[in-house]
Amino acid sequence: MIRRVCDLLRRLAAERRGGVLMLFAVSLVPMTFAVGMGIDYARAVRLRTKLNAIADAAALGAVSQPMMNIVDDTQVGAAATAMFNGQAAGLEGLVATPKVTVTITHPEGATSRAVAVSYTADSRNAFAGILNLRSIGVGGASTAVATAAPNVDFYLALDTSPSMGLATTSAGMATMDQALGCTFACHSNRIEINTSSFPDLIVDTARFAINKKYNGYTQINGEYVIFIDADGSYIYYNKTQNVAARCNQGGRDACVYNRDGSYVDSYWYAKNKGVRMRVTDERSAIQDLMTLAQQYSDQNKRRYHASLHTFDHKSNFKTLVAMPGPTAAANLSTVSSAASGIDLVAVNDRAGGGRPPNAEAGTEWLFTSFQSVLTQMGSIMPAKSGQGSDQPGDTPQAMLFIVTDGMSDENIGYGRTRTAMRDEQVAQCNAIKARGIRLAILYTEYTPESVADDEPYQRGLALKAIPNIAPQLTKCASPGLLYTVKTDQSMSTALQALFAKAMVTARLTR
Structure with missing residues (x-):
């Protein structure tokens, strides 16, 4: 009997099946909590994802264009906090309102945030x-x-040297070449000295069809004339001895004059024939640019002002519109209107005794003077560009736009250059940029047609210089702000693209 009881106890001690049930019962509670805590963690992750999205929205909202117009950091921070809290208030699972911190800095100056x-x-x-x-x-x-987008003062300097009389299209070049044997328009008031070079400019009405936009005769100083184009040129008929004296070359009985009594030239011919030239395209390009700038100003709620200047011979720098004060009314429409006054320089001006206006003897053919325009613009623009913010004491950001074919033709102390922009002038550009002024250049590509009729030595110098023009202008311009426009391309489109490239944009980082 005792042996049987001992055997039973040994078998009971060796039995394991009941232990599994007991172990399962013991582990059931922690397993239930583990699963539950996993669900809690997943809910927390989903909540964090939603809060991150709300934080993104609050940060982006604080740098939206309307908010960028607010200069008070405290106000911007309060708006970002309110936006975060407003969106977070509707989320389920929050124990309490999140603690939000908004930090605002200006890493690139007052206009950055x-x-x-x-x-x-x-x-x-x-x-x-x-x-x-x-x-x-x-x-x-x-x-x-x-x-x-900052408040900006745009300083516009446009090349009006003789080579800017080049036609901007292949068709225009062909028209000029066929009629005059020259692809660009010469604007010379002394052309009557050698009329054999321009046989079609002193004309008779049978040989040279003139589009008479005005009918009927008018008496001017006792002479009978008829106007022939909207620029005010008119035709003298051989009615008196005085007129006959003017028109007695080659036995012709009619000739064309400007209203000041000077002869018309191939520049007049190009305009009368509707040939687009670089200098005339500059007019429309500036007008279109002012329209675009006004759109930017309206969209960005920023103040834009502009000044307009032309340059060629060193003695002939002109200001068509001066830069107004920083608090003055917008003047973009004024600049647009003044652009119609952009004109090709008159070479060998009669009033100057055979020289460009106010030029000294020996400099008759020296165009274009980069030294002069960079010196002049440097004196007009501020000593230091502002950042263009609305912060008290800040001033508009200054930008200089130059439109040129890039060929230097000036005397800088050692004779005529006839080269690409020289390193001395690149140094002038660098000095301007060091003042915080961005310098943008629209390069109207210089072509051999501009010097096709030059005397051989000067033509050789110019042709040798052409490959170096763009590299030198690139050095002069601010990084990325050189844009080239070629024959048959739109100067207006190119200038607007350069303008857009010079403006700033927003970005998001994480």
């Missing part, structure tokens, strides 16, 4: 609360960086 939105929050637990773990902490951050 970096907004960092960071937060901490607690996600409510459903299961772990039984163990007194009532929440899971979550946090995140987002940063948005933007540069506001």
Whole structure:
């Protein structure tokens, strides 16, 4: 009997099947809590994802264009905080309102803004609360960086040297070459000295069809004339001895004069024939640019002012519109209207005794003077560009736009250059840029047609210089702000593209 009882106890001690049930019963509770806590964690992750999206929205909102127009950082920070809290208030699972911190800095000056939105929050637990773990902490951050479109003063300097009389289209070049044997328009008031070079400019009405836009005769100083184009040129008929004296070359009985009594020239011919030239395209390009600038100004709620200048011979720098003060009314429409006054320089001006206006003897053919225009513009523009913000004491950002074919033709102390922009003038450009002024150049590509009729030595110098023009202008311009326009391309489109490239944009970082 005792042996049987001992055997029973040994078998009972060796039995394991009941232990599995017991172990399962013991582990069931922690397993239930583990699954529940996993669900709590997943809920916290989803909540964090939503809060991150709200932080992104608050940061981006603080650098939106309307907010960039607000210069008070405290006001911007309060708006970002309110936006975050407003969107977060509707989220489920939050223990309390998140703690939000908005930090605003200006990494690139007053017109830039970096907004960092960071937060901490607690996600409510459903299961772990039984163990007194009532929440899971979550946090995140987002940063948005933007540069506001600044208030800008645009200084526009346009090349009006003789080579800017080149036709801008292949068809225009062919028209000029066929009629005059020259592809660009010579604007010379002394052309009557050698009329054999321009046989079609002193004309009779049978040989040279003139589009008579005005009918009927008018008496001017006792002479009978008829106007022939809107620029005010008119035709003298051989009615008196005085007129006959003017028109007695080659036995012709009619000739064309400008209203000041000077002969018309191939520049007049190009305009009368509707040939587009670089100098006339400059007019429309500036007018179109002012329209675009006004659109930017309206969209960005920024003040844009502009000045307009032309340059050629060193003695003939002109200001068509001066830069107004920073608080003055917008003047873009004024510049647009004044652009119609952009004109090709008159070579060998009669009033100057055979020289460009106010030029000294020996400099008759020296165009274009980069030394002069850079010196003149340097004196007109501010000593230091402002950042263009609305912060007290700040001034508009200054930008210089130059439109040129890039061929230097001046005397800089050692004779005629006839080269690409020289290193001395690149140094002038660098000095301007060092003042914080951005310098943009529209290069109207110089072509051999511009010097086709030059005497051989000067033509050789110019042709040798052409490959170096763009590299030198690139050095002069601010990085990325050289744009080239070629024959048969639109100068207006190119100038607008250069303008757009010079403006700033916003960006988002994480």
